[in-house]
Amino acid sequence: MKRESFAIGNVRVRPGSTKNTELPITRLVTGAEVSLPIRVVHGKEDGPVVWVNAAIHGDEVVGVEVIREVLASLYPKEFRGTLIAVPVVNVHGFLAGDRYLPDRRDLNRSFPGSARGSLAGRIAHLFLQEVVAKCEVGIDLHTASDRRTNLPQVRADLDDARTRELATAFAAPAMMHSEIRDGSLRHVAGERGARVLLVESGAPLRLDDWAIEPCVVGVRRVLAGMGMIDPFEGEPPTPSIECRGSGWVRARRTGILRLDAHLGQHVALGERLGALYDSFGKTLRAVYADRDGIIVGHTEAPLVNSGDALVHIATIV
Template identity: 50%
Template sequence: MQDVITIAGVAVARGETRKIELPIVRLYTDTEMAIPVYVQRGKKSGPTIFVCAALHGDELNGVEIISRLINSKALRSLRGTLIAVPVVNVYGVLQQSRYLPDRRDLNRSFPGSARGSLAARMAHVFLDEIVSKCDYGIDLHTGALHRSNLPQIRANLDDQQTRAMAAAFGVPVLLNSTLRDGSLRQAAADLGVRILLYEAGEALRFDEFCIRAGVKGVLNVLRHLQMLPPKKSPHGIEPFVARRSGWLRAGDSGIVNHKRHLGDHVHKGDTLATIADLYGNELDKVVADADGIIIGMQNIPLVQEGEAMYHVAYFHEPNEVLENLELLQDTLLPEENY
């Protein structure tokens, strides 16, 4: 652990906490823009981890997760360094948009370039100033607009250290997700930084269950990495790796009547939704093609033919996944003393 870590020219020594503004491209109104960065360093040696949110500007649960995280009493015992970035895509948050003003997706623009597009420049700054200084990372996301995700971790589970982090997070659904070119996960992996992606909730909405699960999960990972002391009486949420997952799509356009919902255990042949015309005549059904659990779904009651409607994960032990999901819900019902 370095005695001093420097971000945007600001030096942070062991035992210090600093709020830093990381400058990025200013607006054409000559308004300065910056990514907010919170750095907390323990006095004792330990790893360095970043936790970031709003890489997509309309995915807001992570903003609240980080707000609660940095105000958690648990961090008083921190070893190592926590770098928390509540809003990466500041332009997108201002516009309540997934994208940057040029319609580029920041999470498809890594590793970026100092002389490239706006997205490439932001990606380059974030990678150089934040990610490259870390050993681990947690990237907080939600579903897209009008889509909800069940709390889940996506990561390279073929790497044993990453798999152990994913299991420690404490949600029952784990997806072994391949790295996408241009993604933050890919760029971090290229730097040797192990990273988890937490998906939960819907864009432009706060979901209390997803937020609490996220705060608790990040703290669980910090304990796993020995950056925090272990909890005296931990609740054991057993993680399960989906053997595969896939989207079920609409076979026709029309009005949707959902029959099954997020977190439901479905069986092959079950009707998940019906699609009708404007006069109530049924046009099509969305039918489960195998036994599984709904981990993502679209919420708007209008659908075009071919549109993705239900994301279903397939497990060897679906009933046990459901039991652990219920256990997670039960443990998060009381107000958490973070």
């Protein structure tokens, strides 16, 4: 039996084809329409329906490139199931290179939103109704926040067997059991029955190959694990390091930071990670690991104040 076409917005996508569409969000003060860009890959054969999105925060460009490269590798006539790709969710923030929306709301704290709510609420509502509601699995691509960088990692509910299976298939350098935050896409999508992998990798407003490549391969591994594309050939991936719990080492003094540690480094309690200096080079305070674990993130800001977060260490299971 021939597979049915896939409906999204006011278009239908035939089986074995790809189609770009846009979902209207609002208008600028100039009158120009702002829309949510979407590409649907609707396979010729039946299979799962999955979404992948990026740039919920407008300065998170790594995921946009990840989606571009993943889409370039897919062939709808050989694809099984349906992929909804939304490379830029926060269109306003993306155009301005800003993490937030024009009213300074965080889109990833605005779900489920409302059709008559704030701008953030309307985008959240639209995304849930037109994308999440049609899918069983989602991959939500992020980077670190301003002046920070993250090791490629999956954050998910690892106590759920199916989610854990998907996270294992992604095979990022680290996978972290992560509590759900109210108002987040992962929270609301999970309440609607979807399994969601939140992926963190790299820094805002930067396209680093080391941050992009593991995510491109990871998304494809998940699709392969769900039977949507053919399995990978060659050597199996290095298993993710599983982590439970994490914390930030904070500055004990104000000064200029020089870090000796790096992303992915295994550290021990009390190990020296760097130091704070004054402008003449005098050492003000050394920075030490406050636990055993792996470095999954750190600041990129050279000037820090007492109390600032410096190094993010996750505890290995």
